[in-house]
Amino acid sequence: MKITIAQLNNTxxxxxxxxxxxxxxxxxxxxxxxxLIVFSELFISGYxxxxxxxxxxxxxxCLKGLEEIVQYTKxxxxxxxxxxxxxxxxxxxxxxxxxxxxKIIGISKKKSLPNYSVFDEKRxxxxxxxxxxxxxxxxxxxxxxxxxxxxxxxxxxxxSDGADIIITPNGSxxxxxxxxxxxxxxxxxxxxxxxxxxxVNQVGGQDELVFDGSSFVINSDQSLFLKSSSWAEEIISIDxxxxxxxxxxxxxxxxxxxxxxxxxxxxxxxxxGLRDYVIKNNFPGVILGLSGGIDSALCAAIxxxxxxxxxxxxxxxxxxxxxxxxxxxxxxxxxxLDIELGSLDIEKSFNSLESVLIPFFNNLPKDxxxxxxxxxxxxxxxMALSNKVGNMVVTTGNKSEVSVGYSTLYGDMNxxxxxxxxxxxxxxxxxxxxxxSSKSSNCLGPSGEVIPISIIEKEPTAELREDQxxxxxxxxxxxxxxxxxxxxxxEMSILEIINRGHEKSLVKKIENLLYIxxxxxxxxxxxxxxxxxxxxxxxxxxxTNLFRDKN
Numbered sequence: 148m149k150i151t152i153a154q155l156n157n158t159x160x161x162x163x164x165x166x167x168x169x170x171x172x173x174x175x176x177x178x179x180x181x182x183l184i185v186f187s188e189l190f191i192s193g194y195x196x197x198x199x200x201x202x203x204x205x206x207x208x209c210l211k212g213l214e215e216i217v218q219y220t221k222x223x224x225x226x227x228x229x230x231x232x233x234x235x236x237x238x239x240x241x242x243x244x245x246x247x248x249x250k251i252i253g254i255s256k257k258k259s260l261p262n263y264s265v266f267d268e269k270r271x272x273x274x275x276x277x278x279x280x281x282x283x284x285x286x287x288x289x290x291x292x293x294x295x296x297x298x299x300x301x302x303x304x305x306x307s308d309g310a311d312i313i314i315t316p317n318g319s320x321x322x323x324x325x326x327x328x329x330x331x332x333x334x335x336x337x338x339x340x341x342x343x344x345x346x347v348n349q350v351g352g353q354d355e356l357v358f359d360g361s362s363f364v365i366n367s368d369q370s371l372f373l374k375s376s377s378w379a380e381e382i383i384s385i386d387x388x389x390x391x392x393x394x395x396x397x398x399x400x401x402x403x404x405x406x407x408x409x410x411x412x413x414x415x416x417x418x419x420g421l422r423d424y425v426i427k428n429n430f431p432g433v434i435l436g437l438s439g440g441i442d443s444a445l446c447a448a449i450x451x452x453x454x455x456x457x458x459x460x461x462x463x464x465x466x467x468x469x470x471x472x473x474x475x476x477x478x479x480x481x482x483x484l485d486i487e488l489g490s491l492d493i494e495k496s497f498n499s500l501e502s503v504l505i506p507f508f509n510n511l512p513k514d515x516x517x518x519x520x521x522x523x524x525x526x527x528x529x530m531a532l533s534n535k536v537g538n539m540v541v542t543t544g545n546k547s548e549v550s551v552g553y554s555t556l557y558g559d560m561n562x563x564x565x566x567x568x569x570x571x572x573x574x575x576x577x578x579x580x581x582x583x584s585s586k587s588s589n590c591l592g593p594s595g596e597v598i599p600i601s602i603i604e605k606e607p608t609a610e611l612r613e614d615q616x617x618x619x620x621x622x623x624x625x626x627x628x629x630x631x632x633x634x635x636x637x638e639m640s641i642l643e644i645i646n647r648g649h650e651k652s653l654v655k656k657i658e659n660l661l662y663i664x665x666x667x668x669x670x671x672x673x674x675x676x677x678x679x680x681x682x683x684x685x686x687x688x689x690x691t692n693l694f695r696d697k698n
Contacts, residue, residue: 151181152383154360154375156351158427159193162212177225187316187349188293189230194318200232200271221249230316238273243290243316245281253281255290259298265684280310293317296336306340311389313344320356321416334369343367343392352423355673357416366392378415378589410581413677420675421566422453432458434532435541439473444480444598445579446543449566452590456485463490464525479599493524522558530561539563542672547572550631552664560671568674569681572624630657636679642698666690
């Protein structure tokens with residue numbers, strides 16, 4: 148049997164587009180004598196469809212899409228495994244249909260519904276009943292769906308039902324810890340059941356989630372036979388027979404895909420997440436403020452790598468506290484990235500607003516109010532440019548700032564998407580250095596140094612007052628980020644963090660800043676998830692929250 152892995156970038160809700168994409172692959176692979184094409188989880192609807200599946204008209208459209216695929220294959224000598232949400236009575240199932248020559252010969256229903264981290268499937272789907280195998284041209288196929296292979300019972304039942312092979316469609320989003328874990332989990336299922344396994348994952352961005360692809364095949368001896376590319380669509384065909392497993396004569400290059408390092412993976416995720424958010428939501432391009440600081444410089448590089456320099460426009464928004472070096476750095480960065488850099492001086496706007504407010508400030512001393520006013524003027528101007536030309540504003544606050552509230556609501560938080568929302572400040576530096584020396588295959592920008600070294604080396608500052616430095620009110624970022632990662636990603640207690648060598652007073656301060664800033668994060672733009680726990684889908688803390696760890 149010749150099996151084709153269809154690792155594709157589909158779109159949630161674009162049923163017609165997803166069907167058209169499937170048809171194109173079916174026609175192409177049928178002409179190459181493929182026996183079975185495997186698409187990813189819920190391919191017809193897109194994954195994750197969330198509450199769309201509670202809408203009757205959406206489910207009807209998905210069913211019609213499935214019927215269209217069935218009819219399309221009626222006169223073709225090819226089989227299909229394709230994911231689709233299906234309603235039976237008052238129940239809705241995350242399903243995968245096995246089709247052969249225009250007939251549905253089996254429907255697999257997802258049994259293990261994930262309800263943790265970014266997943267909320269028990270909210271919208273019903274649990275499938277006992278898994279079963281399906282006879283496809285003399286070969287018994289078990290089709291567990293994504294989470295089903297993370298527990299031993301489903302694959303064990305398929306083995307008992309006489310399965311010759313496990314083929315699993317997946318919608319497994321990327322995070323920095325997951326890729327090897329997927330393979331390790333699949334190998335464990337193969338070891339338990341002595342069955343070969345084909346793992347097909349989708350690729351592409353969907354709001355905060357990004358899918359890396361990285362499909363793979365494991366032989367019954369637990370050897371990794373094939374691993375597909377990451378961060379790109381790929382169609383791979385492999386030969387299988389029950390007695391000998393996967394044919395060893397396949398292209399060796401497919402079996403030895405170079406493992407990417409962690410920084411390349413993270414950067415690729417940021418690029419793909421932003422690209423698909425912009426393209427799938429029909430924005431013509433993006434706008435961002437380029438301050439001369441490292442966060443906006445990295446975001447500019449990601450934007451160019453995602454969309455190309457012609458679709459990125461940057462603006463400096465200087466004030467009296469903007470240093471000469473910032474002008475130099477922003478100009479050089481724009482030149483390196485081959486992007487247009489405009490300038491909008493905010494002094495007149497600030498003075499005008501301040502004059503309106505002064506009578507109501509009752510001679511109170513200047514404080515963070517005036518600093519935030521600068522930021523909000525900048526945010527208003529960027530949003531006005533966005534409204535006029537349709538380009539989306541990219542916001543540039545890193546996870547360290549977003550965590551402790553060092554970002555201004557309706558100011559530098561303005562925007563449609565934040566590519567570094569889940570990136571700590573120390574990681575911003577690491578990614579910037581990496582991008583200057585490397586370039587992923589999915590990047591459209593220039594090679595070489597794109598972020599000036601002077602930006603990377605200078606002390607970080609928001610430049611909202613004279614001689615301001617981030618370290619005036621925050622600890623060094625390596626210390627801050629370690630505390631934040633303990634609090635956010637690992638939910639560690641204050642005592643556990645203190646035992647790592649941090650001062651109790653500092654840890655308590657950071658904990659308090661984290662909690663009181665929740666209201667800001669609820670109003671922030673979405674951004675790519677790369678960590679174990681991002682703000683938004685992962686971490687759902689109450690805004691009104693008086694709990695503090697008493698250790």
